[in-house]
Amino acid sequence: MSDARTVAGNIDLLGPEQSLADVIDHLLNRGVCVSGAITISVAGIDLMYLGVDLVFASVATLRAREVA
């Protein structure tokens, strides 16, 4: 994962194979979810603001939009 750490602040959205975007995907969208305690939710909307210009949403939110 050393490559990933070198790209902090310069996210490559579609590659390379192990990017900061991959790390963020894993941290935010996978792992054990401690029920009702996701502090990255803002007013019930699964959004996380990362810095000033990066916005990430949970895949659950994307799915909800897809269904809608």
Place this chain on the structure above:
Amino acid sequence: MSLDIVAVVDRVPAALPADVRAIGDGPYLLVTDGSEATPSAERLLARHALLETVSQETSCLPCRYGGTLAGDADALSWLAERRDQLCRALARIGGRSEVDLHLRSTREEVGVAEGGGPGARYLRAAAARFAVVDEALLDRVAQTATSRLAGDSEVVVDREGAQVAFLVPRGKATTFLREARAAGLEGTLPDGIAARWSGPWPAYTFAAAWLGGGK
């Protein structure tokens, strides 16, 4: 003060950072004292690095970033309520790492990279993946990959992430990844779908699949 939840482990790692402590008497919940600090790329990478280190030493179930509990008493209750489930999952992980196969549309890049900031492009790319990579395709890819690669690997299909995750022996993860990339899986995919491998990772996808990712 609330606790930020980091991971569940089967034993306390020998060397934890000063701000990380273990709660419980096995399995253990690794926590940090909660703060109001705004998440940043650096904090996310530090969390991932910690999980990687812990996973090298113990069976580790990573917790989703952002999870909190009110305090030690709540943490102990949380552990007690899931003790059997956690023990089974930790035993199942054993000394293994996750390797992921990501699928995406080769057509999704049309429009995805146009306009907006990196966050908007990220969302458009994720939505495009979800739109074209269905469960049947993921199941077929998982079967093909399993037949061509190590047969005793555990496999989880993550529909929402448009990926198939493999749990492979920690010491063999790099070899698995190398063999996987050489297996020519791309030739079995439908037109317009591309595959990409990543890893090794702590068992993020398996933790969500086995213990509920809140999806």
